[in-house]
Amino acid sequence: MQPISLHTFEGGIHPPENKHQSTQTPIASLPIPPQLIVPVGQHIGAPAEVIIKVGDKVAKGQLIAKPKGFISAAVHAPTSGTITAIELRELPHSSRLEGLCVIIDSDGEDRWLDEIANGSHNIENYLETENTWLIQRIRDCGITGLGGAGFPTSVKMSVENRGIETLVINAAECEPYITADDSLMRERALDVIYGIQIMLKLTAAKDCLIGIEDNKPEAISALKAALKSIHAEQRIAVVTIPTKYPSGGERQLIKILTGKEVPSDGIPADIGIVCQNVGTCAAVYQAIAFGKPLVSRITTITGESINNPQNVEVLIGTPIKHLLEFAGFKQEKSLFQKLINSKVPAKPRIIMGGPMMGFTLSSDELPILKSSNCILAPSQKELPANDVASACIRCGLCTEACPVELLPQQLYWFSKAGEFDKAEQHNIADCIECGACSYVCPSQIPLVQYYRYAKGEIKEERVAQEKSNRSKIRYEARQDRLDREAAEKEAKRQARAAAAEKAQAAKKAQAAKAALAEASSSVIDSSKVDGTAVEVKQAEPVNLEDLQQKLDAAQAGLKKSMDKIAEIKADESSTQDLAVFEKAVANRRDKVKALALQLAEAKKSAPPAQQDMSADGRASLEKKIRAQQDRLAKTQERVDLAKEQGLESLPALQKGLDKQMQKLKELKDELAQFEQAAL
Amino acid sequence: MSSILIAVVLLATLAIIFGAILGFAAVRFKVEGNPIVDQIDDLLPQTQCGQCSYPGCKPYAEAIAAGEKINKCPPGGESTIIALADLLGVEPEPLDAEHGAEKDVPMVAIIREDECIGCTKCIQACPIDAIMGAAKQMHTVITDECTGCDLCVEPCPVDCIDMVPIETTLQNWHWDKPKNLIEMINIADTADQNVYKEVH
Amino acid sequence: MAINSAGFVNITSPHAHGGNTTSRIMMTVILATIPGVAALTYFFGWGTLINIVLASVTALSCEALILKMRKRPVGFILKDNSALLTAVLLGIALPPLAPWWVTVVAVSFSMVFAKHLYGGLGNNPFNPAMVGYALVLISFPVQMTTTWAVPFFLSDGQTISFSDSLNVIFSNSAAVATTLSDAYSGATPLDTYKHLASNQTALEIMQQPLFANDTQGGSASNWFAGGWEFVNIAFLIGGLALLALRIFTWHIPLSLLAALGTCSLVFGWDADMYVPWSLHIFTGATMMGAFFIATDPVSASTTPLGKIIYGAGIGILIFVIRTWGAYPDAVAFAVLLMNFAAPFIDTYTQPRTYGHVKAKRGMPAKPDANKDADKNVDHKEG
Ligand code: SF4
Ligand code: SF4
Ligand code: SF4
């Protein structure tokens, strides 16, 4: 390979390295802890899905949670034992939130799964194996990035046809104190190289650059020797880079080694580069060659509060108290500390990760994760808690330190004032939260926290905006639907009205015709009248009351006419024409007869129908009442229970009960009314 | 006399030329903007709760465009008022208390499902169709869609709908704003060293 | 295990800190003025030192008072040394024999109005020292232009004595002040040259005692004057030390001096008409302004490119005001004018961020600025 010309990134800082303390002894292994806490969401992406039950016996390396979705990672039992609980436990995370964890009581045997123990998972010619098989195996073994973020490796490796030129291996380990990768390279350099060969095959990259800071001479020579021993120098080069924080940032390392910049909204694959951590390489080799899932990792335990700082191979899920105990944690005499310098918090501070990007833990019960590369227990003197922040004096030291060329002081002012649009304009999204700016800030402002806060707010705002867009769409859709329904209803109503009108018109026409016929002939043909009546009846559903009324009116009319005739007959002197009145009486009599006929007809068909309806309504009412009674009983039970336990929901329940009783009463009233009507 | 004439003619010509340029620019560089109602509607929270006394955000947006006050939307609160003031170029005013107060935390509705009698009353009330269920079946709120408008709580005959704060998860958790430390060390309590403890 | 698991501290990263503090930065700047102050004292007598002490006392009491009124922690803020720095810079800037009340007015105005009324350290848009200076320069022009001490070689080879200085500065009797200050004070070389240039040639001006009696002896080739060159060199040394200690970056001083030098070279080819470049650079408050005033971070530009523009702007303004303005020196006004422009400059000079093809500049677009750059943060970390 050609000699590499190094580049550099702007900014950066040189904090005290403090790495030698933990590299004095070889990697130790921690005794098997009695209980392990294995969270199922240790990686970026969807948490894995638990596939075992409480009480199950598991062997070391047995799958206990399978990946759910593409970006997810499997979780395996780190040792053999019994599942005693699957429950929410606090996670090692700044939020101190809880997540689903599998609790395993170890049996102390540390017995591997049979297939792994007897070597039937081993393969030798893995470099001739299908890529898909290799990637599947990496996925099955639950390998995630061991550098910090924990991105599922199988996903990152699925870049075969994206034209990858260079594989960059991140061995910079730029954060002070941490030496996990350093010791891994010193002791297991071959594993790393073999892992790199697998990755080279998977990515189809032309060559591989291992970027390593010049403060790790032993690791550099170990890697070089390993390369030589298997004659792999053609495609893999160890590149020594100057020590500067944060050269181990993925984007910064890529810039140093290749001079290229990863686009702000892209990923390294966009510029033909894939970047992996050395630890991940070794884990990939173990997974491919021996089928060993990721159940342990090397973690640095260091800091002045630790008697024997060192690197330890520790099972995933080990509560850190065992680690602290193993390495000898001495708690500071808090009272004394308080007396000499009351500014310093007396509480112990345990950091997961390094001093620049790590986060403090809330207790020593929290487990080691796949991505936990360091447990740091500093003394107060070593890493004093920041002094009270004073005002930003715009000294610009942070600008000089920022590795991505932001203007941290501007971001700070904007974040503080809540001017998030301006913060975005100043590229707050590109901040890698490296902490270089806070490190140099003379005013000791917690700058990174401001940026995290601002980023969170911006994200929240964006989510809210998206949600409000969705609600708007849903609202409009609903509005449309309601309009449509209303329109439909309206159309139906109009159709009905039109039909009714038509019928009315027909009836009127009919009536007019009848009147005409009546007028034209003085002799009334009763059958004709009948026919008309029948016709009318057919045209429109008969209304009994209407008919009755008409009949009454007709009868009254008839009576009146007959009275008149009698009057005329009694009064001899009358000049009125008796014949006219007699004709009218005949007419009216006919009408009454017709109406009576109609009424009889209508009554014949109507009553049974009415009876049916009432029976139906009654049944449904009774059903409703029964359901309501059931519901009432249920609520009553709940109220009693709430009363017994003094629950807060009691008033709400009571209210519900009252409502239900009211409803029941209403229903019963209705039924009673109904029955009365039926009688 | 003639000099006056020249001046007048000159000025008139200039006016015409510049007028033409301006007119051309106005046509040529016209900014295609949303109608103002849509712009206003975009700023409203789309909670559709009707607390503004309009039957939804869009009607309120229309009313604002027609001159209604901008401080009647409690779910949007101060930030919405400021954004509206900015858009319309008016002075921001404090939230009109008559329409309710801004909630501190976003809420969503949850139906206590075993108590639900399937009356569909809440479905009819929900302005964004965020409740699923059929008559006499159990109903459920689609939490991701619920805007927390409260409208479904009142119609429920058995009171089985609760408004709960949106849960904090690893996905939506983020660091708080750091306390303004200088402000914390008020003169009154500098003597008390506990301040430092609180700070950290 | 004896860990009290209930009470672990939760602090956001980073947990390490470089140990730099604001008060240390301020103190370093104060210490870096020592060579300049020493040179001033050597050439012009005790006046400057007396001014500095007087200004410091005034500044600290003003600050304490107003902090108390603002209900801020007095001790905590006083120890950031920023008030002290302002006082020292004002003490240096004011004429050595200025009456005491001029100093007091300038300092208290700069503390109360220019600093705390804007919200205290970090929030003041203008350089407080220069605001104070500008105020007294406008309000008391006589005291400000005539009380510059003359260098010792113009007054019988000795500077005004300590007790006489005290007398001049604190005397209430105008008579005492006048007699004493008549003997020991005069105008600055820049002022003198400018006034003489209207009717004298450069050679004639150089025969003036202020220029001719320089320690090197006057000659036409000696374009320096009155000990001022040593004062300026002393400030330059202090400034370079600060540069080496990375208290500020090279941008502002260099661009300021380059701009001033270029202007004075371009216009100053005719020494009969204009003040020559050497006097621009090495007399008056040039070096002190370039390294100690213009670099005040609070009120300056903060982007790298912005700093260059800001410095150059000050350089040009200094030249313009010195040449065509009525005031003897121009640093204060030039700095204040550029303070106005600093936020604007910053907005349009953002650096290009890693991974961006070009720099985002200017204000965020009004509606929906947050629609772009939605990125997948997950991929960013290893
Ligand atoms: S380092 Fe601190 S004080 Fe200096 S500009 Fe940045 S934030 Fe402000
Ligand atoms: S934390 Fe962000 S702003 Fe600060 S130095 Fe790192 S990348 Fe720059
Ligand atoms: S009050 Fe409710 S309906 Fe009215 S604008 Fe605000 S969110 Fe929309």
Ligand code: SF4
């Ligand atoms: S479910 Fe209830 S609270 Fe949620 S949007 Fe619908 S009506 Fe409003």
